[in-house]
């Protein structure tokens with residue numbers, strides 16, 4: 181059997197519900213042997229501090245490569261750079277993952293590149309440079325909307341709603357429409373972004389595309405707007421290498437969940453109860469152990485997030501509403517009326533003495 185590893189020991193530092201899954205998929209696709217180190221997100225969803233021992237930024241994916249004759253292991257971070265390094269050195273099992281660069285007879289010429297390769301190079305940069313930032317911002321915006329204490333939440337919801345309406349939705353939808361169009365015009369009719377073969381750029385983009393598919397395209401109207409993209413997301417998840425990577429995680433971790441972006445967007449599915457950030461049922465392939473809370477707490481979070489759905493007028497609610505809407509404003513008005521003109525609430529002026537002030 182061919183040793184595609186060329187004697188190298190490869191270790192992948194994989195974080196749950198993260199971009200690192202595409203690197204696991206690539207390792208499977210390249211038929212490489214690797215050691216898998218898995219990490220759970222902390223309760224605040226950040227990566228655990230141990231990842232900083234591997235790379236100073238403490239993010240995932242990171243891979244290390246111990247090569248024969250090289251004294252120190254290579255530490256590689258940044259998904260695109262990792263993908264390029266792996267296909268450059270270990271691409272023999274699947275050369276088709278990188279489209280051929282030049283048209284015949286135009287080798288080395290400016291503009292002599294094939295469309296397949298131009299797209300490949302473009303998408304290698306587009307994924308982290310253009311698409312991912314909007315998905316991350318969407319996630320941050322959701323946190324701003326839902327996480328603060330309930331009495332501030334109406335305000336943070338308005339702010340988050342504005343950010344979504346003015347900035348996020350148009351950018352996310354602009355990118356989804358762009359990808360839909362790229363699939364429509366893919367070389368040789370696709371079905372992949374760079375043509376008829378799966379490329380490493382498809383593997384790199386799988387994370388945001390699957391996440392967007394889980395989040396935005398669950399809504400029928402949205403799915404109909406992006407039929408090719410939706411089919412593409414499903415196609416990627418049906419590829420053997422992807423499925424092997426999922427199975428690997430299920431064996432090691434007990435379950436697999438593709439991303440955190442699968443929380444249903446409140447804007448698109450207004451009738452569904454809003455899942456809380458601790459909702460273990462919001463994962464793709466069953467609950468992730470790290471997210472399972474005490475059921476009582478879980479119920480409390482869900483009840484809180486969906487409070488408005490369960491609201492009914494009853495004596496208690498009538499009483500609370502009366503206090504907030506009538507009693508407190510009336511008391512403040514009364515105090516203001518009684519104390520009007522009593523105190524001179526002016527600022528200190530330049531010529532005032534300290535005693536006057």
Ligand SMILES: N[C@@H](CCC(=O)N[C@@H](CS)C(=O)NCC(=O)O)C(=O)O
Nearest residue numbers: 198199226227239240241258259308
């Ligand atoms: N551009 C980097 C992004 C790496 C990144 O931010 N990874 C996320 C996982 S999707 C992470 O480690 N988040 C945990 C944290 O920020 O603490 C890449 O593509 O590798």
